[in-house]
Amino acid sequence: MGKGVHDAFPEAREVFEQANSDLPISITELCFEASDERLLLTENTQPAILTVSVALHRILEARGLVPNWVAGHSLGEYSALVAAGALDVATAARLVHNRGIYMQQAVPEGAGAMAAVLGLERAEIDNLCARCGSDLIVEVANVNAPGQVVVSGNTEAVHQLIAMSKEAGARRAILLNVSAPFHCSLMQPAAERLARDLVEVEFEDPRFPVVCNVTATSIATGEAARLALEQQVTQPVLWSDTLEFLSEQGVEVFVEVGPGRVLSGLVKRTLGRGVGIYAVDEIEEIEAVLAALG
Known part of the structure; x- marks a missing residue:
């Protein structure tokens, strides 16, 4: 996961180094060498996906593709807040690693x-x-x-x-x-543990608006970002409402950064074919989106 962009772009390597700096695990080892079984553990999956997503964003931004709005689905809200400057990479990677542990431990296996x-x-x-x-x-x-x-x-x-x-x-x-049963009230123990971590973090005001999973409205302050991350553990992700909100703000082009194309499909299903949709995961896709939008 992410090895091609890591090796090809200095911006990506910098993000991987930053993510590694405050974790008990190696992101590079997880993404490039770990077995699927190990990578699929949620405390590993979460920082790995965040790191790759932020790396892709940094590559695009360094080449002039700067978003007017950002949003992320569940875990992706952390990546969105990093992109907007509300959180640094190292802190976000540590938070989502812990978030994965707390979520897994909140409910007995199989329950x-x-x-x-x-x-x-x-x-x-x-x-x-x-x-x-x-x-x-x-x-x-x-x-x-x-x-x-x-x-x-x-x-x-x-x-x-x-x-x-x-x-x-x-x-x-x-x-x-x-x-585990994510985004429901069974996750309350995880939300309480994560809240104790979040209160120790200094959040900056986002440099461009982030749309909140829980309210489908914009996050304008660092304190609102902290509250959003705490609430989303037990509350539903209002993704279609988020997309409708962005459309109402005049957004006509959506660029999905990170592994997979699930969100691109949801944009098409929610807003139809009248918007531009791009998914960026590999080097070739970076080149294509820069050619189209850069």
Whole structure:
């Protein structure tokens, strides 16, 4: 993950060095040499993805491609705040490493689950969640696009929700391969532990606006950034609302930086084909987006 850009661009190597400086693990070893099993541990996945994402942003920015707005999905909110100058790379890498540990430890293994529901809207799924029983927790975790919602909670409740969604007419309702039930109230122990870390961090005011996962409105101050990162551990990611908000601000071109193209697909699903969408992960894609937008 990220070796090509690391080797090709000094800006990327600098980001990797900064991320390594305050971690008990080696980001370069994780990204370039670790087994898939080790890399997929959430306390390793989170700083690895953050590092690669920030490195790609720095490469583009050094060549004149500076965003007017930034947003990140869940973990990506940290990358967005680094891009905007609210956090430095080393601090963000340490925070997300700890965040991964806290999330994994918040719920016993096997006691939580997540599922994606396609073909129903949030209001319908909220109603189904409310019918799953007062002794169980299942909540909306991500509103990714119209008709694409993720739920999170106790394993039994998530399985109930899958069955109920299919009965209610969902096109698909599938269990996700995740290690913990993220973005629901079961993560409260993780949120409390992370809050103690966040209060020790000095956040700067972002140099350009960041759209908050929890509110789908802009973060203008360092203190608002701190609160957003604490709240998002237990609250849903309002991604489709975030995209709609950006569109309302006049944003017409979206550049996804980081591994994969999931967010690009969600932009297309939410806003249609009337916007420019670019995904940047490899050297060739950097060259292509600079040629198109630089």
